[in-house]
Amino acid sequence: MTVLVASDLDRTLIYSRAAAGVPLSELVCVEESDGVPRSFVTRPAAAGYARLVMAAAVVPVTTRSPDQFARVRLPGPAPAHAVVANGGILLVDGVPDDRWARRVRRRLAGAASLATAHAHLVSACAPSFTRSVRTVADLFTYALVHREALPSDLVPGLDSWAASRGWRVSLQGRKLYLVPQALRKSEAVAEIAARLGARTILAAGDALLDADLLVTADRAIRPAHGELHERGWTAPSVERTVASGARAGEEIVAWFARLCAAEMRAQRSL
Ligand SMILES: [Mg+2]
Missing domain, CATH: 3.40.50.1000 (HAD superfamily/HAD-like)
Incomplete structure (x- = not known):
């Protein structure tokens, strides 16, 4: 019931x-x-x-x-x-x-590693619009960003990087996530x-x-x-x-x- x-x-x-x-x-x-x-x-x-x-x-x-x-x-x-x-x-x-x-x-084994994704997010997020980049529970990574200052090509660029590596992107308020697709x-x-x-x-x-x-x-x-x-x-x-x-x-x-x-x-x- x-x-x-x-x-x-x-x-x-x-x-x-x-x-x-x-x-x-x-x-x-x-x-x-x-x-x-x-x-x-x-x-x-x-x-x-x-x-x-x-x-x-x-x-x-x-x-x-x-x-x-x-x-x-x-x-x-x-x-x-x-x-x-x-x-x-x-x-x-x-x-x-x-x-x-x-x-x-076991499900995450096929995707790029968290270390790889985190390093990519750090390199993509310039200090001019980023407060910090963090990982959560050894599973995924996110950046705290100044949303109004984000370059317009940032999310599309991350999207194409992520799609071929088993990851995906989500922008929610001030948080920009890179999360394994699995x-x-x-x-x-x-x-x-x-x-x-x-x-x-x-x-x-x-x-x-x-x-x-x-x-x-x-x-x-x-x-x-x-x-x-x-x-x-x-x-x-x-x-x-x-x-x-x-x-x-x-x-x-x-x-x-x-x-x-x-x-x-x-x-x-x-
Ligand atoms: Mg929500």
Whole structure:
């Protein structure tokens, strides 16, 4: 009977103050770092999320590192399963799953190494528009960039470098990612669905790194902002919110709740 709700976090469920587009008085803080509030949801989204986790298996699915993910405190009990590092790490009750880690290592064997990709990103990202270049969990690399100063040929150039080496590019806000093609959110979510015996997967996400998750889910939704929206990305099974910013996050939580309720009714009637 289980419905699995797989949702990206940043700019899908949770928002920086700048990305939220909603007055601070209408927001609930869900992440602090160094004592500073970093991420928010609207009050209706917080209340809706607390109800949703009681009705479905809700799995946060993020490109964040385990440490970055651990800072996020959404309402309700901590999730039993979470996907971090873009599918590279599957957390079960907060602990990395060894069996999944071994499978990921085998899948990445055919691509260029992380050291090669990281060195290429460092060489491509000039100091004039780059704050830093980091690696995550020995799996992938990203640069923190000044987006308004990016050369227009940077992403296309990285795209063609990556495509022939088993890697891919994603630009999300101030983060420019190089991620192995084999590192997919959808595959980690499929593994959790198999373990839980979930019959239905609902998904949400805003970025190119979410596209595989959206198209493999039974039903999915993306916000009317973000990388997929900027590219005009669509797929037959993927809906789009009316709102943008944190109000889109609120709409996505309500959409999950509505579809979960309908799915549970349908499964009961079988
Ligand atoms: Mg996102």
